[in-house]
Every structure is written in C-alpha cells, then in structure tokens.
Amino acid sequence: MKISSSGRLAIGVSLLLLGACASASAQTSQTKGYHLLKTISVPTAPGTREYFDYLYVDADARRVYVTQGTEVDVLNADDFSLVGKISGFKQNHAVVIVKELGKGFITDGEAKKVVSFDPSTLKITGEVVTDQEDTDALVYDPASKYLFSINGNSGNTSVIDPVKMTVVKLMDLGGAAEFGVVDGKGLLFDNNEAKNDIVVIDTRSLEIKSRWPTAPAGTVTALAADFKNNRLFTAGRKPQFAVMMDATSGKVLQSFPISAGVDAGAFDPETGLVFFSTRDGMVHIFHEDSPDKLSEVQTLKTEYGAKTMAIDPKTHNIFLSTSDFDPPAAPTEKQPNPLPRAKQANFRVLVYAP
Numbered sequence: 001m002k003i004s005s006s007g008r009l010a011i012g013v014s015l016l017l018l019g020a021c022a023s024a025s026a027q028t029s030q031t032k033g034y035h036l037l038k039t040i041s042v043p044t045a046p047g048t049r050e051y052f053d054y055l056y057v058d059a060d061a062r063r064v065y066v067t068q069g070t071e072v073d074v075l076n077a078d079d080f081s082l083v084g085k086i087s088g089f090k091q092n093h094a095v096v097i098v099k100e101l102g103k104g105f106i107t108d109g110e111a112k113k114v115v116s117f118d119p120s121t122l123k124i125t126g127e128v129v130t131d132q133e134d135t136d137a138l139v140y141d142p143a144s145k146y147l148f149s150i151n152g153n154s155g156n157t158s159v160i161d162p163v164k165m166t167v168v169k170l171m172d173l174g175g176a177a178e179f180g181v182v183d184g185k186g187l188l189f190d191n192n193e194a195k196n197d198i199v200v201i202d203t204r205s206l207e208i209k210s211r212w213p214t215a216p217a218g219t220v221t222a223l224a225a226d227f228k229n230n231r232l233f234t235a236g237r238k239p240q241f242a243v244m245m246d247a248t249s250g251k252v253l254q255s256f257p258i259s260a261g262v263d264a265g266a267f268d269p270e271t272g273l274v275f276f277s278t279r280d281g282m283v284h285i286f287h288e289d290s291p292d293k294l295s296e297v298q299t300l301k302t303e304y305g306a307k308t309m310a311i312d313p314k315t316h317n318i319f320l321s322t323s324d325f326d327p328p329a330a331p332t333e334k335q336p337n338p339l340p341r342a343k344q345a346n347f348r349v350l351v352y353a354p
Helices: 005-032
Strands: 035-041 055-058 063-068 071-076 082-087 092-098 103-108 113-118 123-129 135-141 146-151 156-161 166-172 177-182 187-192 197-202 207-213 220-226 231-236 241-246 252-257 262-268 273-278 282-290 293-301 309-311 318-322 348-353
Touching (some): 055 092, 055 318, 063 092, 071 092, 123 166, 146 177, 156 177, 177 220, 187 220, 197 220, 231 262, 231 273, 241 273, 262 309, 273 318
Parallel strands (some): 092 135, 220 262
Antiparallel strands (some): 035 348, 063 071, 071 082, 092 103, 103 113, 113 123, 135 146, 146 156, 156 166, 187 197, 220 231, 241 252, 262 273, 273 282, 282 293, 309 318
16 A cells, blocks of 8 residues: 555654653553552550651561561561561661671660661660660661661761671761661761751761752652662652752752652662652652653552651562551640641551552
C-alpha cells in the first residue's frame, strides 16, 4: 500500500506519541502499584504512653527493627512475623547495624545513651552515655569508623568509637539537629531544623566544612541521598517542601510542595525512586529521571501518624509505623497548636508493596 507524505508524517507523530506514553507508563508503573500489602499488629510496649520513631531494615539478615519507646520490636522482613524484642529503654529512637563489627546500636533519648546489642541473639552487650538531651538519630560512617549520635534538642552530635564504646568528641551543630546520611568517603550530611540548612561534616577531621540553605524547605527533617549521582533529597515542615540538592555544591535543583509533618526520607537506587512520609498520612514518591530532574509519580495515602519509614532494597517494600490517636488537647499559651496523641494498644506496622 502506498502512503502519502502526510500519512507518513501522521504515522510518525503517532509512533512518537505511543513511545512517549509507553515510556511514561513504564515509569509510573513502578509506583502506581504501591499498595497496602500487610498491616502488622504489634503488642504495645510497656510505658506510660505510646511512642514510636525510626524503623530500620537489615536487608541481608531479613529483619525489620521497629522502635516503640521502651522496646525495639524485630520483625521478619519476608513473612512479617515477630522475631523478638530488645527491651529496657526509657525512650528509644534509632537502630543501626554495623556488619563489620557484628554489632547493632540503639539510641535511647531519655536515658541519654547509645546501647549496643548482638543482632544474632538480640541481647544488649554494652552502652555509652552521651549525656545529651534527645539522643536521637544514629549514623555509622565506614570511612572514619565512627558512630554519630545526632542529639536533636541538644543541637549537637556525639562522635562515638563503636569498638571502645567511648565518646571521641561532642560537635556543636548550631541548633536542633535531625537525620544524617554519609557518602562513605568521609562526609556526613545532617539536617538542621533550627537553621533550615544542611550541615556538611568531615568525618575524619571532625570539622564542619559547609552549611547549605534548604529553601524553600524549612524546618528540614527528612533526608536521603543518591551518592552515585551526588544528589541529596531533603524535606521540611515549615514551609512544606521536598527538595533535590547537589551534594557537591549545595545548590537547590528542584522543589515540590508536600503534605504536613514530613519526618522520613528514603532512596531506592535500583528503581530510582525517592520517598517522603508525612504525619498527615501520605508518602510522596518521586522518580529520579536524571541527575537534574525529579518527577512526582505517586502520592500514596497511608494512615495518620505514619511519618517514619524504611525501605527494603531487596523487595522494594516500604515499612511505616503508626497507631490510633486521641483528638488534640485544648490549645494553651505554651502549646497553641497541640497535635493528636497516640493511643495505647493500637500500635501497628504498615507494609506497602510496589
């Protein structure tokens, strides 16, 4: 059949459009399928109130560590059964496994210390006292071989020798510090809520190298990174934005509005997806199309309070924790905007699969 030049043009345009649609469909299919796979009811930890914070996935050991105030609940990452518990905390926050040492570490903010444990037995093996209020996030740096306990309300970080279990140095970060990530080459990047910036720390010299503003995101809490492409992904609460930054210069490359109460971020290098979870019950999912371009591909509705999150890089499942909540208390001069408070005996982990 003979086709006219105009017909050939029309077919060419159609093929281009079909190709673009197929490409877009392939990209969004990675996240369109994110759906609730499992709700795991977890027995409430003993304590005066329900409290929960970070989750941590040990992908090799197939375990998920879930902090819940006075204990850490350990789940099987595949069948979601409860493997065991680590107890005896006042108010824990974060968990890190350091495979080269065969040890795990947990921050206890109220007790102002970092506890070590044996991942094979879940038995506590030691502790180091930071003596810092809100001993919170925890990062291990393979370049310096140090642990960094990021002490939120104290506005500093305790540099810890994880072998000797001693504090090497206390570094002032100039305001409320939040989550941190390391590039494995000797740099630690840490969100600073008070300064609305990212602090860049040399993990060997233990000196601050730079401070990078995160505007338009303010009160930055969540942080993730793609160090293959030298990109940082951070997000804040006031104003509510997610931001992509250059990890070599601090330049803000893109920003997106998000829902309220962001707390955690994650990056999946295999899929190129970036995740931010918020207290409002949303996970904002972006795709790193190129080192200079993020595309928002899904806003996943979860549950109110599910603001902390961890990703399993093997299954690409994401884990969040939450509870039921009482209505907020009446406003006071000291607390004009009180938040709802978590109820006892309703703690659960939500698993979302692609």
